[in-house]
Amino acid sequence: MPVGRLTVLSALVIALVAIFAVATFVLADVTVGDTAPDFELGKVDGNGTIKLSDLMKNGKPTLLVFWVSWCPHCQREMPVLDKVYRDLKANSINAIGVSVDDDLEDAREFVTEYEISFPNAYAGTDAGERVLDNFGIRGVPNTYIIDKDGMVRAHYVGDVSEKVIKEQFEKLGVK
Numbered sequence: 001m002p003v004g005r006l007t008v009l010s011a012l013v014i015a016l017v018a019i020f021a022v023a024t025f026v027l028a029d030v031t032v033g034d035t036a037p038d039f040e041l042g043k044v045d046g047n048g049t050i051k052l053s054d055l056m057k058n059g060k061p062t063l064l065v066f067w068v069s070w071c072p073h074c075q076r077e078m079p080v081l082d083k084v085y086r087d088l089k090a091n092s093i094n095a096i097g098v099s100v101d102d103d104l105e106d107a108r109e110f111v112t113e114y115e116i117s118f119p120n121a122y123a124g125t126d127a128g129e130r131v132l133d134n135f136g137i138r139g140v141p142n143t144y145i146i147d148k149d150g151m152v153r154a155h156y157v158g159d160v161s162e163k164v165i166k167e168q169f170e171k172l173g174v175k
Contacts, residue, residue: 029136032155036064036146037134041121044099044107050121055094059148061172062094063165066123066135066142069101069110073159074141078114081143084165085118091174098123100132100140147172 030036040051056062065081067074078097085095095118099107104122111120123131135142145154145168154168169175 030134030144030152030155032152034152035150036062036144036152037131039121039127039131039134041098041123041128041131042125044097044104044111044120044122050096050119052096053150055096055119056146056148056150058092058094060092060094061148061153061169061174062096062144062146063118063169064096064098064144064146066098066100066132066137066140068099068140069106071140075114077141077143077159078110078116080160080162081165082114082116082118084162084169088166088169088174093169093174095119096121098128098131100124100128100137145169145172 036052038051038053040049042049052062052064063081063085065078067078081095081097085093097111097116097118097120099110099120100123101107101110102124104124107120107122107124110116122128139157141158143156143160143165144152145165147153153172156164
C-alpha cells in the first residue's frame, strides 16, 4: 500500500477512535430526564448497605450527592444539603451521599465532623467505581434530584444553594 494511502487510513482510524471515545464519554453522563442507575454500596458507618431502589420504594423524591472529604466545595455544600434534608425530611424526601474518598476513614471523619445526618455510602470499591462510571462522575460535588419514579429532575456540578435545592423539591410537590 502506498505511503499516502497508509497515512490517510491511519488518520481515519485515529479519527474514528477519537469520535468513539468522545461519544462514550458524553453518553455516560446521567442527565436530566434519564432514569437514575440503581446501585448498592456499603455505608460509610459500616452498618450494612444502601441501595437506591430500596430507599426509593417509599415513593419519596431523593437527593443524591457525590462528594469527597478534602474538597472545599463539598465542605461548604454538604452542611447545606444536610440542612435541606433535615428541613424537608418530615415532608418526605430521601437523601444519600456517596463518598469518593480513597480512604473510608476520611469519609467517616468527614460525616462525623460535619454532622451529616443523612445516610452515606462509600464508593472506594470496585462496585463504587462502577457507580461512578454509570453516573459519569468526573468531579465533585455532583448533586442530583431524583423524582419518586427514579427520573433525574435536576443535576448540579459544583456548589448549589439551599434555595435552589428546595425550589427543585417544591417542583416535585415537597414544601
